[in-house]
Amino acid sequence: MRRIYLDHAATTPVRPEVVNAMLPYFADSFGNPSSLYSYGQEARGAVAEARIKVAELIGARSEEIIFTSGGTEADNFALKGIAYASEHKGNHIITTSIEHHAVLETCKFLEKRGLKMTYLPVDKYGLVDPDDVKKAITDKTILISVMHANNEVGTIEPVEEIGRVAREAGIYFHSDAVQTTGHIPVSVDGVRVDLLSISGHKLYGPKGVGALYVRKGTRLVPLMHGGEHENRRRAGTENVPGIVGLGKAAELAGQEMGKEKVRLAYLRDKLIKGLEKKIDHIRLNGHPTKRLPNNVNISVDFVEGESMILNLDLEGICASTGSACSSASLEPSHVLLALGLSPEQAHGSLRFTLGRENSEEDVERVLDVLPGIVAKLRAMSPLFKTRK
């Protein structure tokens, strides 16, 4: 059976061009970039080139890019790095209730160590109000962290306005741009961001590599101590193949993004409209227009997400859900609850995130298969009966 992968927000396949770019740096040009001889120079040159490519994608200078092990490390680094470096200035961080766990759990960690957190609410579409950010600022606020776009519902946040609020108040602004970098334009000057998190495997690069953009002059304490790598900001011998892969992926994304986001948005809208037409009692989660070009998130009333995912998988379709049943915690998605969904609606959520390999045919296949799955599950749902 042909498998249809519709979970690109979770991870993406590494592009063949990226794999090819990486291959020489495993066994041939394997040197340590810190070494002085030719092997080291080759590796050092490759890392420098990748740094330029990543910087170009987001309109930054290459010396403002710090390579990390991924988006999670970038988020941890930004939050803890600023918190530790700004201890003398204040102890308050403003973030939102719909951040990725890499931000939220880091905030909770810092909270346990005495920092004060404000978790801003969002509206029913998942939008943060820049006025709420402004109102939450105190003379102890050291950092504002708001994601560029939400990974679950795809809502694109008004980060430009939030960046302006932060700039006017003289407070550092961090944005988790893991879901947007390489997919929609990201400009560190347009957003007026001081720190920005990037992940390799969300843009057809390899896993285990990411980057943190740090605006020149931003003071932050390193997470990793050791050698003088990454301009003394992140110790550890560079993941050269990974970094090269991220660089190549960033380069290709920059070249193709303009066309690709239009193509994906067309497929996204076709899928949303088709689902709304073919299945009753469903709702679109997230913003109808301010949303990632590849994200479809719906709640299907009266049925539970994991059972839909399982049935879709039996048909070769890979998607995800915000249902608790798919997690160890048994709590439904914090994002969907923050949007005001009832627990049943959160349990009945489905996320399809499109990508490069998807075609119109894939969308049609979902539209052919899902209505039957929903009908089958509704027929055995006690919730459906009570509403009939």
Place this chain on the structure above:
Amino acid sequence: MPDTWSQYSKKVMDHFKNPRNVGEIENPDGVGHVGNPVCGDIMELYIKVKDGIIVDAKFKTFGCGAAIATSSMVTEIVKGKSIKEALRISNKTVAEALDGLPAIKMHCSVLAEEALKSAIENYLNKSSKKSSRQSR
């Protein structure tokens, strides 16, 4: 089937794909409602009892793959059992009959046990009311 769901046994997948005894029983002798939407599982279990033997059982479930499979399995196990025997069916009985469940899904088997107990309790309450009415 792709082996991505290898956390579920073949038996769980079989009962998930082809659940037995889905539906409601008209004029049931006992009904059990358990679970709540917050935790994401709701089960309804219906039983028909004749001469102290559970002759039919059906279910309706809102929940994950394991919840559907445990509901299906418990209705299979309970058919033909006396009330006394049925009360001895535990969540372990259900999980073992399915060749095990992933640890984080064990609560689904607990829910299946509770649904059965609640249906039997409902039956016993009804029948004790009936008999007290008759004796009057």
